[in-house]
Amino acid sequence: MQIKSAQTETTQAEMYYPFTFSSQECRAAETKIKIPISEHAEKYQYVARGNHTGAWRNDITPDLAFIMDTIGEEHVREVIFMGTPQGGKSNVLLNALGSFIDQDPAEVLVVFPTRDDVREFMDDRIIPMLENSPQLSQYISPNPDDTAKYHVKLTNSAIIYTGWANSASRLASKAIKYICLDEVDKYDATVGKETDAISLARKRKRTFGDTYKLIITSSPTREDGHVNKAFNAAQVQYRRHVVCPDCGTDQLMNITGIKYPEDKTKEEIAAGGLAWYECSHSDCQSKWTEAKRNLAVRAGRWVRYKGQDLEKPTTIAFHKPGWLSFDVTFAEIAVCEIESKTDHARLIDLYNDYMAEPFIESEEGEGITEKVLYDRREDYGPENAEWVVPMAASVITCAVDVQKNRLETEVVAWGEGLESWGLEYKQHIGDPAKPEVWANLDRYLKKKFRHESGIDLKIAITAIDSGYLAGEVYKFVKPRQVRRVYAIKGEDAIGHALYAFSSKKYSGAKNKNLKDIHKINLCRIGTETAKDQLLHWMQIEEHGPCYMHWHMGYPHEYFKQLTAEHAIQDKGKRRWKPKKKGAPNEAVDLRVYNYAMIEVLNPDFEELNIEIAAINQKEDNPVKQIKRPVMVQGLRKK
Numbered sequence: 001m002q003i004k005s006a007q008t009e010t011t012q013a014e015m016y017y018p019f020t021f022s023s024q025e026c027r028a029a030e031t032k033i034k035i036p037i038s039e040h041a042e043k044y045q046y047v048a049r050g051n052h053t054g055a056w057r058n059d060i061t062p063d064l065a066f067i068m069d070t071i072g073e074e075h076v077r078e079v080i081f082m083g084t085p086q087g088g089k090s091n092v093l094l095n096a097l098g099s100f101i102d103q104d105p106a107e108v109l110v111v112f113p114t115r116d117d118v119r120e121f122m123d124d125r126i127i128p129m130l131e132n133s134p135q136l137s138q139y140i141s142p143n144p145d146d147t148a149k150y151h152v153k154l155t156n157s158a159i160i161y162t163g164w165a166n167s168a169s170r171l172a173s174k175a176i177k178y179i180c181l182d183e184v185d186k187y188d189a190t191v192g193k194e195t196d197a198i199s200l201a202r203k204r205k206r207t208f209g210d211t212y213k214l215i216i217t218s219s220p221t222r223e224d225g226h227v228n229k230a231f232n233a234a235q236v237q238y239r240r241h242v243v244c245p246d247c248g249t250d251q252l253m254n255i256t257g258i259k260y261p262e263d264k265t266k267e268e269i270a271a272g273g274l275a276w277y278e279c280s281h282s283d284c285q286s287k288w289t290e291a292k293r294n295l296a297v298r299a300g301r302w303v304r305y306k307g308q309d310l311e312k313p314t315t316i317a318f319h320k321p322g323w324l325s326f327d328v329t330f331a332e333i334a335v336c337e338i339e340s341k342t343d344h345a346r347l348i349d350l351y352n353d354y355m356a357e358p359f360i361e362s363e364e365g366e367g368i369t370e371k372v373l374y375d376r377r378e379d380y381g382p383e384n385a386e387w388v389v390p391m392a393a394s395v396i397t398c399a400v401d402v403q404k405n406r407l408e409t410e411v412v413a414w415g416e417g418l419e420s421w422g423l424e425y426k427q428h429i430g431d432p433a434k435p436e437v438w439a440n441l442d443r444y445l446k447k448k449f450r451h452e453s454g455i456d457l458k459i460a461i462t463a464i465d466s467g468y469l470a471g472e473v474y475k476f477v478k479p480r481q482v483r484r485v486y487a488i489k490g491e492d493a494i495g496h497a498l499y500a501f502s503s504k505k506y507s508g509a510k511n512k513n514l515k516d517i518h519k520i521n522l523c524r525i526g527t528e529t530a531k532d533q534l535l536h537w538m539q540i541e542e543h544g545p546c547y548m549h550w551h552m553g554y555p556h557e558y559f560k561q562l563t564a565e566h567a568i569q570d571k572g573k574r575r576w577k578p579k580k581k582g583a584p585n586e587a588v589d590l591r592v593y594n595y596a597m598i599e600v601l602n603p604d605f606e607e608l609n610i611e612i613a614a615i616n617q618k619e620d621n622p623v624k625q626i627k628r629p630v631m632v633q634g635l636r637k638k
């Protein structure tokens, strides 16, 4: 007897089962998956959501059949699928689930990151899948209690339980044979005070010894994320090779093969679909359209990159980057790649959502020290020059940090692509509880900065941190909001938007009985988000978009503060923390606020440059104002 494993696409000589089964295998065989999951899916599965609803067809996503059939293999206990958002992970889970409940009615547990995910999965996927499949619908119980919110009891004794990552009690009790963990990298690192959701879910399969199945799917996040750890621990790792439709070369696609015209903007590339994939064979280098890519993927095969010699591996991992998905265009990836050069969040997207690789912060986090930044200070706006704002900059922002005995300010000039020039970093000594300190600040905020063109620029927008002495800050900004002087508050929640305005009520009187209630616009700033971006900018070495310039007047202490924090893993989450406890970091905060302010303003730099040029040309026709609101005042060149 010779049973080929379904779609034997291994690098090795074909994989065969041995001629006799062990006693363990005989036990397992009593409840085995009788027909391969991909075949079962094509016969009986219904897809309720996505681009291809209706009866499941293996030819729409030809690479998934082998993954599904691997799950069904008798010797396989755990399958890890590390892929991108459109990679078909959910369909693999659903098809496996349908096959389990039909072919081996047992208890199944599906775990999602949140309770909402569970509800959505039940309502939009599971129930429609059961109702629309003639084969599976026969098991739906007439008793409505059996189709409850979080579990489904079927008439053939299969039960689908669900759980979410922070529901420790739901994950702890029963023994379960089939366990599916979806999007595991979004699970909290700890479930209550016990242990992580994956370990808890794993405990539930113990009594099934060598007959259980565990499926783990997720987009990767970090190197120490759940899915990447499971991927690395697997005995066998598969990656998908494709075959060039033009030259027939078998190859692994790579991000470097995605090409686009360098002289086109990302908008043009997106609108015109102006990206392609270049065959890696040096004699061919043919340009693949998406249609050719689809042919290449169809002709491809899964190749073992680890565990080539193992005949009956129990843990098998698959890696599927975004470019293998027919719904993903090369232009989409090209745009993300272009954006990733100046946008830290997009760089992480490129790794996680397109390359299906974890993003390793240390690769780019190292080497940024106070010395590197201090040493690259420049000589723009030198002491004796009449101007301080270089030609390429056209908007000025200011940030204010309130300390016990002083205010600290930094004024920054911005140009196209958010290239920035630090103009002035200053300490205003005095107790901010006293009005004169604020009167001084008011004068300072009206200061004019001479532009290289000869006109004067005023501060277009100001952020004042209200973390300390909030009442004083509110009082100061209230009449000055029309000048875009805003109270801000740092929010260190992960994933907080860079900025968000909300209305804040405060009492203007010390005696709260007096009804002296005012309202201001409080700007909440996502400090973690901003710091990620700034770290990325600091590492840019070429003048141009996002490059940060500092002049020679910036003290060494400033750079010490600017690099005083680093991103570390804290209870499974990435957090910005001081490198040394209590080390001053006002310089970081000031830059964070300035960055948020220029984003609030979102000026059209191109337009501004035209206006500045126009002011300078009209020698005989003095223009006192720049029309755009970001420029409070512009004086004619002398």
Ligand SMILES: [Zn+2]
Binding pocket: 244, 245, 246, 247, 248, 249, 279, 280, 281, 284, 285, 286
């Ligand atoms: Zn080729």
